[in-house]
Amino acid sequence: MSRRLAHALPWIVAAIPVMVALLLASAAEFASAGAILNLLGRLTGIAALSLLLVSAALACRVPGFDLPFGGLTKLWATHHRLGAAALFMVLAHPVLLSLSAATASLDAAALTLVPAGADWAMWSGWIALLAMVVFLAPSFAFFGEPEYQRWRWLHRLSALAVLGALVHTFLLARSLPSALSVGIWGVLAAAALAAVAWRFVFSRRAGRLRYTVAEVARPANNIVELSLRPFEHSLKFSAGQFVYLAPYDRQLAAGYAEEHPYTLSSAPGERALRIAIKDLGDASRAIQSIAPGSEVRIEGPYGDFFPRHDSAEPELWIAGGIGITPFLGRLRHLAATQQSLDARLVYCVQDQARAHFSEELEALAAQVPGFDLTQHFFFREGPLSAEFLATHCPDFVSRRAYICGPDPLLERARSILLRAGVARDQIVTEEFTLL
Amino acid sequence: MKKLTFTAFVAFCTFIATVLALSVLVPERVVADHDKLPAISADELAEHDHEASCWMAIEGKVYDLTDYLPLHPTPLSIMLPWCGREATEGMRTKGYGRDHSPAAWAMLDDYLVGTYADE
Numbered sequence: 001m002s003r004r005l006a007h008a009l010p011w012i013v014a015a016i017p018v019m020v021a022l023l024l025a026s027a028a029e030f031a032s033a034g035a036i037l038n039l040l041g042r043l044t045g046i047a048a049l050s051l052l053l054v055s056a057a058l059a060c061r062v063p064g065f066d067l068p069f070g071g072l073t074k075l076w077a078t079h080h081r082l083g084a085a086a087l088f089m090v091l092a093h094p095v096l097l098s099l100s101a102a103t104a105s106l107d108a109a110a111l112t113l114v115p116a117g118a119d120w121a122m123w124s125g126w127i128a129l130l131a132m133v134v135f136l137a138p139s140f141a142f143f144g145e146p147e148y149q150r151w152r153w154l155h156r157l158s159a160l161a162v163l164g165a166l167v168h169t170f171l172l173a174r175s176l177p178s179a180l181s182v183g184i185w186g187v188l189a190a191a192a193l194a195a196v197a198w199r200f201v202f203s204r205r206a207g208r209l210r211y212t213v214a215e216v217a218r219p220a221n222n223i224v225e226l227s228l229r230p231f232e233h234s235l236k237f238s239a240g241q242f243v244y245l246a247p248y249d250r251q252l253a254a255g256y257a258e259e260h261p262y263t264l265s266s267a268p269g270e271r272a273l274r275i276a277i278k279d280l281g282d283a284s285r286a287i288q289s290i291a292p293g294s295e296v297r298i299e300g301p302y303g304d305f306f307p308r309h310d311s312a313e314p315e316l317w318i319a320g321g322i323g324i325t326p327f328l329g330r331l332r333h334l335a336a337t338q339q340s341l342d343a344r345l346v347y348c349v350q351d352q353a354r355a356h357f358s359e360e361l362e363a364l365a366a367q368v369p370g371f372d373l374t375q376h377f378f379f380r381e382g383p384l385s386a387e388f389l390a391t392h393c394p395d396f397v398s399r400r401a402y403i404c405g406p407d408p409l410l411e412r413a414r415s416i417l418l419r420a421g422v423a424r425d426q427i428v429t430e431e432f433t434l435l
Numbered sequence: 436m437k438k439l440t441f442t443a444f445v446a447f448c449t450f451i452a453t454v455l456a457l458s459v460l461v462p463e464r465v466v467a468d469h470d471k472l473p474a475i476s477a478d479e480l481a482e483h484d485h486e487a488s489c490w491m492a493i494e495g496k497v498y499d500l501t502d503y504l505p506l507h508p509t510p511l512s513i514m515l516p517w518c519g520r521e522a523t524e525g526m527r528t529k530g531y532g533r534d535h536s537p538a539a540w541a542m543l544d545d546y547l548v549g550t551y552a553d554e
Contacts, residue, residue, distance in 0.1 A: 031505075091446075095451075098450075104545075105544070107458050110454050113455065121533070
């Protein structure tokens with residue numbers, strides 16, 4: 001399945017209930033402005049519920065499910081857009097119905113918005129709408145960038161939104177015949193429920209692998225690289241993929257049993273699983289002092305950064321700061337399996353002191369034929385530029401580009417490459433965003 | 436996306452506030468002077484019990500819903516049995532216990548033809 005199709009499919013599924021309702025609309029529903037507004041009001045309600053359920057189903061995080069989408073971050077970009085569309089629809093829904101009622105009288109328009117007494121059909125609709133605004137507000141940064149754990153906690157209100165919307169729809173719906181209505185919403189709700197059940201029940205019991213922290217290396221004063229040994233089963237993954245890690249060390253100042261996404265820095269064949277973590281938040285700061293011998297649980301792998309099949313295509317790697325980890329994993333794998341690769345790594349950091357793993361990178365570069373490492377220091381060279389790339393990698397335009405690092409570097413590198421004429425599908429990025 | 440969703444949210448709140456404020460501030464339109472409406476007996480009402488002339492008595496008033504029949508969302512067969520008789524129950528329950536919307540009640544005013552003289 002092509003990536004474009006994978007990303008289009010959720011939208012197509014979400015559009016089905018709307019299309020069915022539109023096809024079943026009678027001529028009378030187009031007879032006047034009021035009737036048309038009423039029909040549009042009902043259609044936006046149907047669209048909102050359907051987008052919400054499809055978006056929920058996409059959040060299942062089953063390892064491997066993200067691959068057709070190009071990785072979990074790409075899959076969640078579509079999840080995010082579906083959520084935004086659901087919010088637009090749910091906001092338009094009462095507005096259109098109220099405008100439709102306004103063609104009869106202003107009081108009717110107001111009464112359409114205000115539920116009378118114990119009118120649960122209406123209250124459930126309002127509960128769903130308000131729950132959606134509350135749980136989506138941090139996702140769209142209504143009140144500034146949210147704190148990760150609060151955002152995750154608030155996101156669980158989505159269950160209340162789905163429940164409210166389903167009650168509201170079953171009590172009020174008249175756009176679809178009841179058998180069809182039960183069928184369509186039943187299937188979509190079951191998909192959403194299955195996703196939630198996987199995330200919060202099944203994956204916690206069977207989807208997480210138990211590991212012991214065998215060693216804690218400190219490549220810099222704000223970075224640790226954990227070496228983990230499996231209790232029983234070890235994770236199967238490709239270089240550059242990431243996992244969710246939950247530490248079970250009671251001594252940690254923060255983040256006990258909380259899962260956070262981290263990129264794997266070890267080669268797939270290694271006995272130990274290695275994860276490099278920079279202190280960027282409360283939990284990743286606390287984990288800097290995790291005790292060797294304590295337990296961590298790993299869920300994954302996710303992501304689809306590097307190609308799954310070997311190709312002879314020349315590559316350009318651009319890493320920023322801790323964004324070096326997927327490249328480190330790949331390079332360790334290439335060295336361990338004695339492969340060659342025509343690749344140029346441009347490693348962008350503030351200064352020499354922040355060039356983590358640089359000694360190991362240089363040693364690995366010497367081992368992998370065809371591989372070349374260039375360090376770019378912001379303090380000396382300024383922001384990354386096309387001239388810098390051209391100087392150190394004259395044929396960068398004809399290479400497939402892999403970029404991982406903080407957003408500003410990612411955006412800059414992408415725009416440099418696009419302006420130089422690199423095709424969009426030749427640029428692969430891995431964002432560290434809220435997951 | 437962030438700006439767009441926030442703008443939509445603010446626009447939504449503004450719309451709700453405006454409609455609620457207007458419904459309080461704008462004086463209610465007097466639709467008809469009920470005292471001057473003719474009193475319609477049960478017998479007279481019963482004559483309008485078909486598609487070509489459908490009257491209904493709802494909460495003490497009589498409405499000529501002939502022109503509305505083709506516009507009603509349900510099939511004609513749901514509405515027709517209520518023509519020519521007291522139909523408050525149908526209006527209040529839709530046959531399954533759910534009241535018609537405020538908009539539907541407001542639309543009735545356009546079809547008012549008299550008061551219902553049951554006795």
